[in-house]
Amino acid sequence: MRDVLEQAVALGKTHTHEGAVATYIPELGKVDGSQLGVSVFCRNGKRISVGDTKVRFSIQSISKIITLAVALEICGFDQVFKKVGMEPTGDPFNSLMKLENTDSSPYNPMINAGAIVVASCLASEISFDTMLDTIRALCMDPDINLDKKVYHSEMSHISRNRAIAYLLESKGYIEKNKDVENSLHFYVKMCSLSVTAESLAGLGLILANDGIHPDTGKRLLSSQAVKIVKTLMFTCGMYDGSGEFAVRVGIPSKSGVGGGILSVVDGEMGIGIFGPALDKKGNSVAGECVLEYMSHELHLHMFDPQRHTL
């Protein structure tokens, strides 16, 4: 498999110039867009990393799957899905359009509006420090921390997300007794965690293995939470690029504007990617290219007739 990963990274590298690092959070604009790395953690214990897989970067929207999984555990299915839907939007991740123009709750937990609602459910139930411990365990990475520079950078350019949060409150999706600012801070802290491609592969493996750590046999997430998270990753994880990505790659994935992509080959492996040059939709250009190549060469597409489970 290593040779396929090496070929995928070599191919991806020829595409990094087609994208650009996110600059709307100024701290992210300082990152070198030519970096690229992929890590694969398999259920059978095999771990392969190629390229820039130990570089720390900002998890950004990939944190939305962690927030959702933990909220499902703590608040429960009904409480969470009373406030947020399960449908793809076809709109950019930070859009306010459907929120303002329809009577519907935020369409899904993978877009900013939905994730802020989920954060509001969790913020009063769990401290950020406890959340951090949970994340370190889920990602098999004890060194994950809040990147304070990214956090402050995002908080000082938060107008759009703040507008979303107050619109949510005005429509009753954030309850009056919940502190909107507190929910927003919780959301941004989650986005400002610094991870590596290897940490993402670790979390991907836990999700691929039904929420159970394969080395210890310990269950970290319920089967139900894992099933929901993977389904929403497949339908909504790449924002308004989710449909084309499902056709071309066919692996449940979640991207973030820090350049990460976390992918789950169910029953088999977790894949973590770092490639900070983004396309117009906010997805890693080289990362998508790496995944499409891997999917084709290793038969990882969910509906590939040659796909097998170890």
Ligand code: GLN
């Ligand atoms: N923190 C970012 C935001 O709210 C997350 C977006 C993303 O990664 N797509 O805009």
